[in-house]
Amino acid sequence: MxxxxxxxxxxxxxxxxxxxxxxxIKVWDNFMSGLHGFTHVYEDxxxxxGWSIGHGSEKVLLxxxxxxxxxxxxxxxxxxxxxxxxxxxADKKCLPGSKLLVLADSGEWIPGIIxxxxxxxxxxEKTI
Numbered sequence: 001m002x003x004x005x006x007x008x009x010x011x012x013x014x015x016x017x018x019x020x021x022x023x024x025i026k027v028w029d030n031f032m033s034g035l036h037g038f039t040h041v042y043e044d045x046x047x048x049x050g051w052s053i054g055h056g057s058e059k060v061l062l063x064x065x066x067x068x069x070x071x072x073x074x075x076x077x078x079x080x081x082x083x084x085x086x087x088x089x090a091d092k093k094c095l096p097g098s099k100l101l102v103l104a105d106s107g108e109w110i111p112g113i114i115x116x117x118x119x120x121x122x123x124x125e126k127t128i
Contacts (some may be wrong), residue, residue, distance in 0.1 A: 007031045015101065015109070017070030018087050024066040025049055073102065082112070 008025070016024030025047050032038050032051050042050040053070065071084040088094070096116035101109040 011066075015103075016067050018067040021047060021067045027100075028066060071100070073101075081115070084114070 010027045014024040069090045070087040074083040
C-alpha cells in the first residue's frame with residue numbers, strides 16, 4: 001500500500017504539460033517496471049508507453065492521459081503580472097484561484113496563483 005501512495009504522490013506532482021510529458025512518463029514507467037509480470041513492449045515517437053502482462057491471446061488495453069493542464073506565458077508586465085494562454089483547452093472559468101508553477105528561463109519553478117479581476121471592476125480595468 002505504501003508503494004501505491006508513493007506512486008500517487010509522484011504521478012500527481014510530476015510536471016507533465018501537454019506535449020512535454022517526460023517527467024510523468026518516467027514516473028509511470030518506473031512504477032510499472034516494479035510490478036510483477038509486466039514487460040515494457042514499446043515507446044513511440046510521441047512517448048506513448050506500452051506494457052504487457054502474460055502471454056495469452058486475449059488482450060486488454062488500459063489507456064489514459066498523463067498530461068496536465070498547461071498554460072504558456074504570453075507577457076509579463078512591470079508589476080510582475082503574467083498574461084497566460086491555454087496550451088490544450090483549459091476552461092478559463094475554472095482557473096481563477098488555482099495554484100500554478102511557472103517555469104523560468106533559469107529552470108527554476110516559481111509558485112503562483114491565477115488571478116482574475118473581481119466582476120465589479122472587470123469592465124473598469126478593460127477600459128483603462
